[in-house]
Amino acid sequence: MTTTVNKPSREGLIFALDVGGSLEESLVWVDRLWDHVGMFKVGKESFVRYGTEIVRQIQARGGKVFLDLKFHDIPNTVARAAEAACELGVAMFNLHASGGKQMMAETVGAIRRFADQTGTPRPILLAVTVLTSLNDDDLKRVGFTKGTRETVLDLARLAQDAGVSGVVASAAEAAAIRKACGETFLIVTPGIRAAKAVAGDDQKRIVTPFAAVRDGSDYLVVGRPISQAADPAAAADEIAAEMARGFALRGGN
Numbered sequence: 001m002t003t004t005v006n007k008p009s010r011e012g013l014i015f016a017l018d019v020g021g022s023l024e025e026s027l028v029w030v031d032r033l034w035d036h037v038g039m040f041k042v043g044k045e046s047f048v049r050y051g052t053e054i055v056r057q058i059q060a061r062g063g064k065v066f067l068d069l070k071f072h073d074i075p076n077t078v079a080r081a082a083e084a085a086c087e088l089g090v091a092m093f094n095l096h097a098s099g100g101k102q103m104m105a106e107t108v109g110a111i112r113r114f115a116d117q118t119g120t121p122r123p124i125l126l127a128v129t130v131l132t133s134l135n136d137d138d139l140k141r142v143g144f145t146k147g148t149r150e151t152v153l154d155l156a157r158l159a160q161d162a163g164v165s166g167v168v169a170s171a172a173e174a175a176a177i178r179k180a181c182g183e184t185f186l187i188v189t190p191g192i193r194a195a196k197a198v199a200g201d202d203q204k205r206i207v208t209p210f211a212a213v214r215d216g217s218d219y220l221v222v223g224r225p226i227s228q229a230a231d232p233a234a235a236a237d238e239i240a241a242e243m244a245r246g247f248a249l250r251g252g253n
Contacts, residue, residue, distance in 0.1 A: 011038030213246025
């Protein structure tokens, strides 16, 4: 039995489509979950294997796509890639904030021009601040003078100044980003564990959907807690219900 959840909470749930050994197997998950989640994340592995076809097939099944390719190059190259993403009709995509303000600003401009010229909605553009696989020591080794938290906040502010809609960030940083960048700045958070999956989990920094949304996240990217559940659709609905509780506490949806 699935749980009744409000639409905004479901739309904030993104399923990480890092499953299936073929395009057909991946699309089975889209058929199973398209009306239980708001978006499907297509990352580098899936995009390199299946190309734009996986995006088109998801859309043909009624799903929206978060294209998680983390663009990072000279400003003109990233702006042209952004136009291609817009032409694909993705709902959301991202770039690296460390590419600089000019790269981000030119990408924002390219999206705006494409939308105005074609009459299509603008996709949500997100900036990746610091990868969750990096810690303070890693940042020092590549030349950063500040720790993870400070660097994340600096890059989030830079992205906001460039006109980017929001960031991809861990829940540990969500509250600080929300305070620094305001209520309209979007925060997309990976690394989520459903409340029922927390017991016995070997992860050391588990964040539940409720806690992530309560602390400021707007969208959650979830993979294994849904794909490994006995009833994936019901698991997705339960996560969306937790998100609704978090939004209600925040005074949101």
